[in-house]
Amino acid sequence: MDATLDQHAAWLAKSLGRTDYLPLRPEDAVALADAGAVVDKYKGTHLFREGDLADACFIIEEGEVELYRNNGAEKSVVARIGSGSVVGDIAMFQERPYLSSARAIRNTTVLRLERDRLVPLLLARPVLAMRWLVNGLSQLEATQQRIIRLMNRTVLEQVAGLLLDEQDSYGDVLLSQAAIAELLGASRQSVNEALAQLRSEGAIETGYRRITVVSEDRLARTSST
Amino acid sequence: MDATLDQHAAWLAKSLGRTDYLPLRPEDAVALADAGAVVDKYKGTHLFREGDLADACFIIEEGEVELYRNNGAEKSVVARIGSGSVVGDIAMFQERPYLSSARAIRNTTVLRLERDRLVPLLLARPVLAMRWLVNGLSQLEATQQRIIRLMNRTVLEQVAGLLLDEQDSYGDVLLSQAAIAELLGASRQSVNEALAQLRSEGAIETGYRRITVVSEDRLARTSST
DNA sequence: ACTGATTGGTCGGGCACCCGACATTCCGGT
């Protein structure tokens, strides 16, 4: 098994999993809630596991869920999603295996929508079906554009772009340098060097498992996207 | 404008444009034909141009259409599609600009489906809508897997993989080495070197704008996918 | 057949990056 390939697949899955795109209207939400089953997941339990046939998708009502992939013996966290996020839908529509595992990291309440009940519902509500699926298309296409943007660029440019994408509302990126290297398919040393340069330029500050974006402008200029 | 980036986008668009995925059932085809307009396109005329807002998609009934992208002054052909292929639908559903231009290279008959008429039709026939859109999802996802497979691999491996993908039914790949280099985001020289090695291993034969696959097994072993 | 343009083939210099190794700093748990 190629670990690098898995890492990229992990990044892909992260974007796939970032399905907080579905702005449900009230009447649609009611119909969905009616078709699904509310399930309480205790901390540590799984919604689904990588490789399982995707026979259901999940909408998170309350709590927090971690998406991760197994790369050989290790597991690499791919995303953390919270209330309102939808996960597993794209794999479910295609009737293919999940690309990642999903595990509750707090006590979590989810709406479980089984394929066999959701599909008839969508067929009965074609507007909802169109919106859901077209949003899925947009999601996938945006991921592709992002991947293409990062191909054949220097590690420095890739790191700058990643930091711009991944920073939270405080400008922090809570990832180890090794994790960033895995996401980019680069070596830890190269990432370290790139971060050192960005730091010397005053674009970021670095700490233990934490990078703080100081100047988005400088980062954007470096990433040249 | 970054030419390398555009070339990768072109290859992406090729997969996006390769929308020969829609196996229509007779009754669906009738409904579609009813909603669309049959248009004759003479050799050299355009179905649409890159950048235009996608307000319609096209199903090719007879003839051949070339998809290409403009990269600054040059144009690079991205795909050729024939009878039964669907083109422009993904951009249309998203109400975004076309990713490539489409031009008839023979006298061609197409079914033009305008968004304003197709969407109501799909809403009235949700089964058709689901099949169309889920097929689109599969298409995009396959493209992503392909892109990810090629990232962070040596030029030799990439070339081997590309030849496996692009060979026609006779095992021929009718591309110049420069064109292959553009598709992979590599230099012409590196591609030439890779081809020389594959030739010395007996996996392929090379000619003027032509590469013939002799041993798929050797190629597959080299590409290690 | 001749000519210009395109394509194929090859060489050498330079560079970004990977890899291994090692020291240092930081953190969490008993």
Next chain:
DNA sequence: ACCGGAATGTCGGGTGCCCGACCAATCAGT
């Protein structure tokens, strides 16, 4: 407070690839 593991920082050696340059081979048009 200590200690082991994890993360950060830094240094050479090696290498795959880009780039510029150049020439040979092939093709297309008059």
